[in-house]
Amino acid sequence: MSATKDESPILRYDPKTFGYSVIADAPEVSQNHKSGRVYFSEEVMEREIEEIFMKEWLLVGRAEEVEKAGDYFTHDVGDEPVVVTREKNGNVQAFANVCRHRGVKVAWGEGSTKYFSCPYHGWVYDTSGNLVDAQYLEKSKNFDKKNCSLPRIRTELWEGFIFINFDDEADPLMHSLEAWDFPKTYEPYQMGRLKLANKFTMEIPSNWKFLNENLTDIYHIAVLHAATFGPAQPLEGYRYKTFDGGYHGRFTGGTLVPEGKSLFGPIPWLPEELHSGGFSSHLPPNVAWFPRFDYVSIGTNWPTGPDTSVSITYQLFPEEHFSQPDFKEKAQQYVDFYKAFMDEDTDMIQALQKGMKSRFYKPGPVSPFEAGVMGTIKHAVDDLGHK
Numbered sequence: 322m323s324a325t326k327d328e329s330p331i332l333r334y335d336p337k338t339f340g341y342s343v344i345a346d347a348p349e350v351s352q353n354h355k356s357g358r359v360y361f362s363e364e365v366m367e368r369e370i371e372e373i374f375m376k377e378w379l380l381v382g383r384a385e386e387v388e389k390a391g392d393y394f395t396h397d398v399g400d401e402p403v404v405v406t407r408e409k410n411g412n413v414q415a416f417a418n419v420c421r422h423r424g425v426k427v428a429w430g431e432g433s434t435k436y437f438s439c440p441y442h443g444w445v446y447d448t449s450g451n452l453v454d455a456q457y458l459e460k461s462k463n464f465d466k467k468n469c470s471l472p473r474i475r476t477e478l479w480e481g482f483i484f485i486n487f488d489d490e491a492d493p494l495m496h497s498l499e500a501w502d503f504p505k506t507y508e509p510y511q512m513g514r515l516k517l518a519n520k521f522t523m524e525i526p527s528n529w530k531f532l533n534e535n536l537t538d539i540y541h542i543a544v545l546h547a548a549t550f551g552p553a554q555p556l557e558g559y560r561y562k563t564f565d566g567g568y569h570g571r572f573t574g575g576t577l578v579p580e581g582k583s584l585f586g587p588i589p590w591l592p593e594e595l596h597s598g599g600f601s602s603h604l605p606p607n608v609a610w611f612p613r614f615d616y617v618s619i620g621t622n623w624p625t626g627p628d629t630s631v632s633i634t635y636q637l638f639p640e641e642h643f644s645q646p647d648f649k650e651k652a653q654q655y656v657d658f659y660k661a662f663m664d665e666d667t668d669m670i671q672a673l674q675k676g677m678k679s680r681f682y683k684p685g686p687v688s689p690f691e692a693g694v695m696g697t698i699k700h701a702v703d704d705l706g707h708k
């Protein structure tokens with residue numbers, strides 16, 4: 322059966338028909354921003370951890386980070402340390418990184434190993450979380466190796482991205498990805514064919530939600546980022562599709578390097594219609610998607626306290642570029658540029674955090690360009706009953 326016109330990915334990405342124009346057609350918003358308390362309260366953060374981070378699918382890395390059996394990396398979600406491994410059978414699996422003796426982390430940082438040896442009393446686990454040795458305990462009646470495996474955490478992959486979920490009752494990953502239209506929106510990118518070139522972590526002196534909101538806020542781009550990517554990402558061409566808890570944005574323009582000029586050219590398999598600018602999306606609860614015509618940047622935002630957070634950025638390029646002799650230097654320019662505009666953002670995020678405690682702060686009206694921001698707020702604030 323031949324595809325109808327509407328099914329053509331090329332027509333689907335016609336920049337003139339994607340969603341609505343934020344300049345010409347943005348719907349009126351009659352809401353205000355939120356009270357300061359939701360950005361510094363310990364109690365609010367604890368509920369977010371329980372209701373959001375312990376129940377939803379969380380993007381924690383890329384399959385390339387655990388390419389071979391025995392490869393692993395660690396990641397904390399609130400107070401829950403996690404280790405993600407490539408098991409002997411090739412499966413990618415997350416485990417609670419909590420020793421079954423007294424709770425010390427058994428895996429640290431990242432690397433490749435056959436066994437994790439707990440640094441405290443030396444219990445040894447294989448990369449499938451099975452306890453294989455516990456010194457001087459073999460004869461103890463109170464001990465059965467089989468009951469001492471590292472707990473497995475649900476793990477699913479989509480296009481090379483590793484997601485985990487602490488909730489055994491949660492719907493499969495694809496339910497939420499499809500409900501929020503990610504597979505269709507990003508089908509032409511075939512992100513599983515891209516490869517991780519850069520991963521970097523930034524400590525942010527603010528509540529994690531400010532980072533989410535900042536990365537979904539196009540209202541500030543022309544002002545705050547006038548000296549970096551602002552001119553390459555004009556609001557005039559911006560179009561939006563919103564969904565409950567997030568949005569997809571589409572714009573024409575440049576990429577995220579000086580003057581917006583790509584150092585690699587378009588991703589070879591992207592249809593011509595996508596050879597300009599790119600997308601921005603928010604995947605609840607904490608992922609900022611910035612696919613551009615020449616590479617893909619993804620950022621996750623994690624609470625580490627009521628007024629501190631960590632941002633992890635993943636930059637992906639087509640595998641064929643990696644063999645270019647100057648690939649590393651060129652890819653580094655994408656890191657440097659990203660960090661330069663994130664410095665601009667971080668100054669503002671820090672100022673926001675400070676403003677929240679002022680007795681004079683009263684939440685102001687939301688601009689029509691903040692539809693993406695309101696999506697993240699709906700998911701992380703309104704849906705939890707916070708005000």
Ligand code: FES
Binds near residue numbers: 420422443
């Ligand atoms: S805490 Fe791990 S061996 Fe004791």
Ligand SMILES: [Fe+2]
Binds near residue numbers: 535541542662666
């Ligand atoms: Fe910004």
